[in-house]
Amino acid sequence: MIAVRMRRTVRATLVAVAAFAALAAPAAAADIRPLVTPGGIKVWFVHDKSVPLIAVSFAFKGAGAATDPAGREGLAEMTASLLDEGAGDLDSQAFQRASEDIAVRISFDAGTDNFLGRMTTIATERDRAFELYRLALTQPRFDAEPIERVRAQTLAGLKQEAENPSAIGRKLWRNTVFSHHPYARPASGTEASIQNISREDLVGFVADRFGRDRLMVGVVGDIAEDELVQRIDALFGALPAKTKSFKVPEIAPQGAGKTIIVRKPIPQSLMSFGHAGIKRDDPDWYAAYLVTRILGGGGLSSRLYEEVREKRGLAYSVYAYLNPMDHSAVIGGGTATQNARAGESLEVIRSEWRKMAEKGITEDELRYAKAYANGSFPLRLGSSRELADMLVGIQLSDLGIDYIDKRPQLIDAVTLEQANRVAGRLFRADDLTVVVVGDPKGIVETK
Amino acid sequence: MFTESVLSLFGWFSVRSLRRSAALPLAAAVLCSPAAAAVFSPKTFTLDNGLRVVVIENHRAPAVMQMVWYRVGAADEEPGESGLAHFLEHLLFKGTKTVAPGEFSRVVARIGGRDNAFTSYDYTAYYQTVAAHELETVMKLEADRMQNLALTDKVVLPERDVVLEERRSRTDNSPAAQLREQVRRSLYLNHPYGRPVIGWMSEIQALKTGNALAFYRKHYAPNNAMLIVAGDVTEEKVRELAERYYGPIPRQEVLDRVRPKEPPQRAARTVTLRSERVSLPSWSRVYLAPSYSNGERQRSYAMEVLAQVLGGGSTSFLYRRLVVERGIASGAAAWYSGDALDYGEFGLHVTPKAGGSVIEIEAAVTEELQRALKEGFSAEDIARAKKVMTAEAIYARDGLRAGPNAIGQAFATGLTIEDVEQWPERISAVSAEQVMEAAKSVLDERQSVTSYLLPEDRK
Numbered sequence: 001m002i003a004v005r006m007r008r009t010v011r012a013t014l015v016a017v018a019a020f021a022a023l024a025a026p027a028a029a030a031d032i033r034p035l036v037t038p039g040g041i042k043v044w045f046v047h048d049k050s051v052p053l054i055a056v057s058f059a060f061k062g063a064g065a066a067t068d069p070a071g072r073e074g075l076a077e078m079t080a081s082l083l084d085e086g087a088g089d090l091d092s093q094a095f096q097r098a099s100e101d102i103a104v105r106i107s108f109d110a111g112t113d114n115f116l117g118r119m120t121t122i123a124t125e126r127d128r129a130f131e132l133y134r135l136a137l138t139q140p141r142f143d144a145e146p147i148e149r150v151r152a153q154t155l156a157g158l159k160q161e162a163e164n165p166s167a168i169g170r171k172l173w174r175n176t177v178f179s180h181h182p183y184a185r186p187a188s189g190t191e192a193s194i195q196n197i198s199r200e201d202l203v204g205f206v207a208d209r210f211g212r213d214r215l216m217v218g219v220v221g222d223i224a225e226d227e228l229v230q231r232i233d234a235l236f237g238a239l240p241a242k243t244k245s246f247k248v249p250e251i252a253p254q255g256a257g258k259t260i261i262v263r264k265p266i267p268q269s270l271m272s273f274g275h276a277g278i279k280r281d282d283p284d285w286y287a288a289y290l291v292t293r294i295l296g297g298g299g300l301s302s303r304l305y306e307e308v309r310e311k312r313g314l315a316y317s318v319y320a321y322l323n324p325m326d327h328s329a330v331i332g333g334g335t336a337t338q339n340a341r342a343g344e345s346l347e348v349i350r351s352e353w354r355k356m357a358e359k360g361i362t363e364d365e366l367r368y369a370k371a372y373a374n375g376s377f378p379l380r381l382g383s384s385r386e387l388a389d390m391l392v393g394i395q396l397s398d399l400g401i402d403y404i405d406k407r408p409q410l411i412d413a414v415t416l417e418q419a420n421r422v423a424g425r426l427f428r429a430d431d432l433t434v435v436v437v438g439d440p441k442g443i444v445e446t447k
Numbered sequence: 448m449f450t451e452s453v454l455s456l457f458g459w460f461s462v463r464s465l466r467r468s469a470a471l472p473l474a475a476a477v478l479c480s481p482a483a484a485a486v487f488s489p490k491t492f493t494l495d496n497g498l499r500v501v502v503i504e505n506h507r508a509p510a511v512m513q514m515v516w517y518r519v520g521a522a523d524e525e526p527g528e529s530g531l532a533h534f535l536e537h538l539l540f541k542g543t544k545t546v547a548p549g550e551f552s553r554v555v556a557r558i559g560g561r562d563n564a565f566t567s568y569d570y571t572a573y574y575q576t577v578a579a580h581e582l583e584t585v586m587k588l589e590a591d592r593m594q595n596l597a598l599t600d601k602v603v604l605p606e607r608d609v610v611l612e613e614r615r616s617r618t619d620n621s622p623a624a625q626l627r628e629q630v631r632r633s634l635y636l637n638h639p640y641g642r643p644v645i646g647w648m649s650e651i652q653a654l655k656t657g658n659a660l661a662f663y664r665k666h667y668a669p670n671n672a673m674l675i676v677a678g679d680v681t682e683e684k685v686r687e688l689a690e691r692y693y694g695p696i697p698r699q700e701v702l703d704r705v706r707p708k709e710p711p712q713r714a715a716r717t718v719t720l721r722s723e724r725v726s727l728p729s730w731s732r733v734y735l736a737p738s739y740s741n742g743e744r745q746r747s748y749a750m751e752v753l754a755q756v757l758g759g760g761s762t763s764f765l766y767r768r769l770v771v772e773r774g775i776a777s778g779a780a781a782w783y784s785g786d787a788l789d790y791g792e793f794g795l796h797v798t799p800k801a802g803g804s805v806i807e808i809e810a811a812v813t814e815e816l817q818r819a820l821k822e823g824f825s826a827e828d829i830a831r832a833k834k835v836m837t838a839e840a841i842y843a844r845d846g847l848r849a850g851p852n853a854i855g856q857a858f859a860t861g862l863t864i865e866d867v868e869q870w871p872e873r874i875s876a877v878s879a880e881q882v883m884e885a886a887k888s889v890l891d892e893r894q895s896v897t898s899y900l901l902p903e904d905r906k
Contacts, residue, residue, distance in 0.1 A: 048507070050506075051841070051845045052841060053845055055845075093761075093762060093767065093771065096761045097762050100760065100762055100831045100832075101831055103834055103835050120842070145771065148774070149771060152774070152801065155777075156777035156798060156800060156801045159801045160726065160727045163724045163725065163726040265724070266619070266620045266724070267615045267620065268612070300540065300549075300555075300563070301549070301552050301553045301556045310549055312605060313605035313606065313608025313609045313611075315609070316610075316612045317616070336612065336620075337612065338611070338615060368553075371557050371558065371559055372556045374559060375558055375560060375577070376561060377559075378509070378510065378578070379510050379559070379560070379561065379576050379577075379578075382507065382508045382510055382846050384845050385846075
């Protein structure tokens with residue numbers, strides 16, 4: 001049945017990398033098997049019987065919202081919302097009832113670059129679950145009632161967003177940085193584009209993009225390997241082998257050094273800031289990841305957290321992140337501060353940004369950031385659902401099936417010298433594009 | 448579902464995970480078919496000082512989660528000190544006699560762990576997720592701050608500013624959140640559930656180091672807490688560590704939680720918030736309801752099923768009628784929140800289509816509720832609702848968080864572990880008649896607040 005039954009042992013000896021052995025957590029106990037179905041579909045699979053569930057994740061690479069045709073912005077998201085609103089012989093209500101009858105969880109998601117799908121089922125209900133999932137994916141009905149309902153819901157959502165300060169800020173920031181590129185366009189569309197989307201557009205979206213050439217699959221759970229490959233063939237086998245190609249151009253982030261204010265009568269100034277970042281396949285990625293974590297990584301300790309929140313009480317939340325995309329890359333961040341002290345907050349953030357570039361980080365900071373990166377990673381893989389998503393994420397970024405094993409070594413290999421060189425290259429305080437929504441004092445808009 | 452009654456020290460993680468349990472109380476917790484005996488199969492013991500300890504073994508990944516739940520929350524504050532329980536939660540990260548301010552979280556990060564905390568009306572909880580072999584490190588730290596908190600104005604005052612920013616972010620920036628706060632105030636005529644967990648702005652501003660320390664001494668004690676450890680660990684190991692670190696903390700007198708009661712509620716209330724920052728109106732109603740621990744227990748299970756069948760998803764009665772068939776709303780949901788010591792809430796939330804009016808929505812909801820009360824729900828609809836709910840229990844076992852959350856919440860709101868373990872069975876046992884009885888008893892407008900979120904210019 002199974003063409004490839006290559007086994008990998010992932011319970012490897014990652015702790016061997018000396019110095020931080022005591023700090024590093026053991027690897028996730030995941031034994032990832034790269035399978036190829038009789039029909040030729042590749043699946044990464046972790047057999048886990050600890051919970052009677054099966055989690056399936058997949059992606060159609062390069063079929064995300066960035067491929068929405070001009071004037072049809074929001075098409076990918078609308079498609080994602082409509083796939084489980086009627087398929088095969090089942091109309092919307094019948095499909096939803098059938099899903100609830102077996103408590104299967106099906107969802108689709110339009111990312112910027114990729115189109116994503118998830119299904120989780122109780123193992124004993126897998127027959128019907130895989131069948132419903134197959135129908136949604138290969139025979140969506142796109143009946144008039146659900147199209148109009150989802151259109152109305154999308155329009156209502158857009159209306160709500162129109163007065164939501166963080167949505168306003170995010171949108172404007174993206175617009176400024178990505179200019180006329182598809183990344184600048186609102187993934188949920190505009191009132192006009194949503195009105196324009198027709199049944200033909202939806203059918204076309206699926207026909208042009210859902211194919212085995214774009215498919216990446218990850219499965220975790222309580223199912224035998226030979227049964228799984230059969231089910232994967234049944235699930236995806238009917239999809240075309242080749243789909244249309246979409247050309248999304250590369251874009252270098254724009255708007256460096258701009259500060260834009262959107263005046264709103266709210267007590268806080270919400271700030272989005274950032275500039276050009278670093279791509280996932282850049283050799284400096286791990287160094288960039290660590291220095292960004294030191295500046296503003298999640299959790300309850302980072303330089304920004306310390307300076308903005310702990311010492312000065314300027315904000316409840318302040319963070320920085322890397323966002324590598326297929327055709328661009330940014331480093332960004334955000335916070336929210338009472339209007340009267342907005343200028344002070346932005347100054348502190350800028351000065352920390354500058355300090356990263358000019359003075360770099362300390363040996364201790366690097367050591368702790370590595371310990372966190374290596375220790376916290378396995379904690380993100382503790383459920384079938386999370387692990388299945390990770391299996392697809394690793395394939396999308398082309399990191400290799402041994403990535404979970406390899407990652408601690410990649411992290412540990414970053415030297416202080418490299419980290420500081422990368423910080424010097426990455427953080428450019430004067431290039432920050434800043435969007436502020438609120439009534440900030442002490443911030444001057446650029447022209 | 449739409450409450451912001453659970454606040455955490457640092458945004459996203461716990462709030463997101465707990466928002467679900469706010470809507471489906473024990474549901475984030477629960478289990479499957481009536482035949483299955485248990486959900487989390489925890490082991491329990493009690494230390495001599497009264498600390499209850501729960502161990503949920505899960506050897507799937509080499510990780511553990513430690514949680515400590517205190518039976519104290521915003522409803523235990525004195526009038527005029529709103530926000531104190533939540534403020535103290537923030538301050539527990541500000542150092543002890545031997546651990547410097549901020550050191551707790553730095554140590555957790557350095558061992559690759561994650562930590563956070565959250566506060567609601569009936570509880571305050573702290574947790575860390577770390578590699579299994581680091582359990583001792585976080586147990587030592589957590590036990591230390593159960594008795595040795597040391598605070599100075601130097602760290603307390605900036606943190607008060609942080610909480611003020613938190614209040615602005617959560618509530619004051621958002622007309623919908625402001626309205627929810629006003630609705631609570633109207634729903635509770637006398638009980639402290641009517642105050643915001645985060646506190647009123649002017650009262651937070653007045654909180655002092657001394658208030659926090661007094662509240663801490665009064666409520667933080669081993670015999671008022673539960674320690675829960677989930678993950679790759681054995682009961683023996685937890686017992687050994689718990690006795691070593693938590694064992695020496697002395698028991699202290701803790702008062703029973705007796706809060707002011709609600710008088711009979713005799714008048715339907717409406718609350719309207721108009722703002723230029725509202726672009727899409729919405730309509731909500733919340734009814735005072737019994738909770739699991741204060742009321743006829745069976746009623747609460749029936750109310751869970753009622754919420755699901757009435758507005759728990761896209762096949763639910765209200766969604767089907769208002770969104771799919773009549774096409775006047777873009778969203779319609781019902782929820783029941785029974786995981787509270789004193790009172791529960793049953794709520795409806797409907798958003799009109801863009802351009803629609805809340806008046807039309809209210810008339811339609813009234814009509815549909817009457818219809819539901821008259822015609823009842825089909826056996827298939829009720830069976831499906833129960834299936835979805837009981838399946839939550841299987842899904843809840845995927846990962847470490849759900850067990851400690853459900854058991855801790857049960858402990859803090861007057862329920863037992865058995866209640867958590869048997870939740871699916873009891874949900875399965877709910878009959879169609881019980882659902883209708885629950886509907887008739889809870890959908891009493893005299894015990895409700897209807898709220899309108901409206902744009903500035905029109906109704």
